[in-house]
Amino acid sequence: MVALALAACASLCRAQEMAQEPPRLAADRHTDAHIAETIRQVSADRIRQTVEKLVSFQNRSTISAQDEESIKAGKGIGAAREWIKAEFARYSKECGGCLEVKTDTFTEQAGERIPKPTEITNVYAVLRGSEPKQAERIVLVTGHYDSRNSDTFNGTDPAPGANDDGSGTAVSLECARVVSKAAGKLKFPATIIFLTVAGEEQGLNGSKHFAQMAKQQGWKIEAVLNNDIVGGDLGPGQDSSVVRVFSEGLPAVASDAEIKRIRMLGGENDSTSRELARYIADVGRSYDAGVKPLLIFRLDRFLRGGDHYAFNQQGFAAVRFTEFREDYNHQHQNVRKDDASGIEYGDLSKFVDFGYMAGVTRLNAASLASLASAPAPPTSVKMLTKNLENDTTLTWEPAAGASTYEVVWRSTNAADWEYVQTITSGARATLKVSKDNVIFGVRAVDAAGHRSLPVVPEPER
Numbered sequence: 436m437v438a439l440a441l442a443a444c445a446s447l448c449r450a451q452e453m454a455q456e457p458p459r460l461a462a463d464r465h466t467d468a469h470i471a472e473t474i475r476q477v478s479a480d481r482i483r484q485t486v487e488k489l490v491s492f493q494n495r496s497t498i499s500a501q502d503e504e505s506i507k508a509g510k511g512i513g514a515a516r517e518w519i520k521a522e523f524a525r526y527s528k529e530c531g532g533c534l535e536v537k538t539d540t541f542t543e544q545a546g547e548r549i550p551k552p553t554e555i556t557n558v559y560a561v562l563r564g565s566e567p568k569q570a571e572r573i574v575l576v577t578g579h580y581d582s583r584n585s586d587t588f589n590g591t592d593p594a595p596g597a598n599d600d601g602s603g604t605a606v607s608l609e610c611a612r613v614v615s616k617a618a619g620k621l622k623f624p625a626t627i628i629f630l631t632v633a634g635e636e637q638g639l640n641g642s643k644h645f646a647q648m649a650k651q652q653g654w655k656i657e658a659v660l661n662n663d664i665v666g667g668d669l670g671p672g673q674d675s676s677v678v679r680v681f682s683e684g685l686p687a688v689a690s691d692a693e694i695k696r697i698r699m700l701g702g703e704n705d706s707t708s709r710e711l712a713r714y715i716a717d718v719g720r721s722y723d724a725g726v727k728p729l730l731i732f733r734l735d736r737f738l739r740g741g742d743h744y745a746f747n748q749q750g751f752a753a754v755r756f757t758e759f760r761e762d763y764n765h766q767h768q769n770v771r772k773d774d775a776s777g778i779e780y781g782d783l784s785k786f787v788d789f790g791y792m793a794g795v796t797r798l799n800a801a802s803l804a805s806l807a808s809a810p811a812p813p814t815s816v817k818m819l820t821k822n823l824e825n826d827t828t829l830t831w832e833p834a835a836g837a838s839t840y841e842v843v844w845r846s847t848n849a850a851d852w853e854y855v856q857t858i859t860s861g862a863r864a865t866l867k868v869s870k871d872n873v874i875f876g877v878r879a880v881d882a883a884g885h886r887s888l889p890v891v892p893e894p895e896r
């Protein structure tokens with residue numbers, strides 16, 4: 436009898452388990468028809484015009500000219516800065532003044548790559564969130580508009596910077612154009628900032644200043660998308676179906692106590708920047724951007740750095756987008772042709788793939804729009820660890836704009852979230868999954884299905 440009952444249970448229990456098998460996340464698309472329509476407005480031709488205009492300023496080195504005369508002549512970083520401001524202002528006019536166009540100007544003292552005190556200006560446009568309670572949440576896209584040639588101290592000879600980083604500057608501008616246009620029909624509860632910085636090539640000066648200002652003023656930046664070298668260089672070996680998305684593992688700002696906690700919990704792969712990267716992977720599955728994100732679990736490429744790190748250093752979640760394969764003959768090089776080898780050097784527009792750039796821009800715009808449409812992420816997310824047990828109980832504080840929540844999880848050795856369970860009532864969930872074997876996250880979902888960034892719970896005893 437006992438054996439029979441056990442056999443019956445074995446099959447019944449397995450059947451129950453199977454019925455309870457939660458949905459696999461990979462198949463789960465979160466598409467908003469309005470966002471899909473918005474990103475269709477991205478224009479490869481507009482992007483080409485922007486990059487060619489930036490190249491026309493001849494040399495956009497941070498130490499190049501910015502006097503009135505040069506600005507009038509359309510030469511140097513001052514002229515580039517004025518043109519970017521005017522572009523943002525033009526987009527704002529087209530959306531009934533929906534963008535606030537701003538500058539962040541400061542003097543960088545002489546240093547390793549700055550020969551004399553130099554004025555640096557970051558230019559940005561703010562699309563203020565529609566919900567007073569949520570407008571203090573900020574998502575941000577950035578690129579650097581300064582350029583360089585072979586010599587960091589050369590501010591006069593051609594430094595076209597079409598790819599590095601005319602491309603990233605064009606992503607910020609084109610996102611501003613299409614997302615602000617959509618803002619009439621589409622409400623974004625959170626604030627979006629479209630940023631272009633200078634000083635990157637001299638030592639991340641612009642982004643450092645901006646991130647420090649944001650930190651000092653208590654800005655609640657949830658996500659920074661840094662685009663640097665996203666031109667899809669047309670040289671051999673390029674894979675124009677993907678864009679790399681770099682994210683830091685251990686947070687730059689983690690204290691010794693936090694490092695200790697991360698080690699205890701196996702949290703090395705769950706920085707807020709990495710959750711942002713996974714969010715972008717989800718956006719890549721949900722929208723037909725034309726270019727897919729390829730997550731690289733590393734801060735940046737070898738021997739290189741970028742503006743996302745300046746934000747990481749202030750504790751903000753920030754990732755870097757970069758084309759799959761860089762051509763170093765087309766970066767940081769004087770424009771020239773080597774007759775013996777036939778190699779053409781220099782960061783020229785003719786090496787840029789504008790169709791590819793449109794794909795990268797669509798991925799950025801969809802990520803910004805999804806994040807800014809979503810409810811705030813849940814706060815005080817806890818995992819109860821009072822007793823030894825095989826179930827897992829999670830609790831959290833309700834999030835502004837949320838109507839339901841989702842618990843997501845994955846095996847400790849899986850790169851991305853694998854499973855999801857919807858929690859329709861309350862801010863608490865008990866799952867028949869052992870906390871010892873998986874990593875959990877909790878995210879907020881609004882009535883229209885927009886997902887927030889997931890938050891990994893902290894253990895509570």
Ligand SMILES: [Zn+2]
Nearest residue numbers: 599600663664
């Ligand atoms: Zn760059």
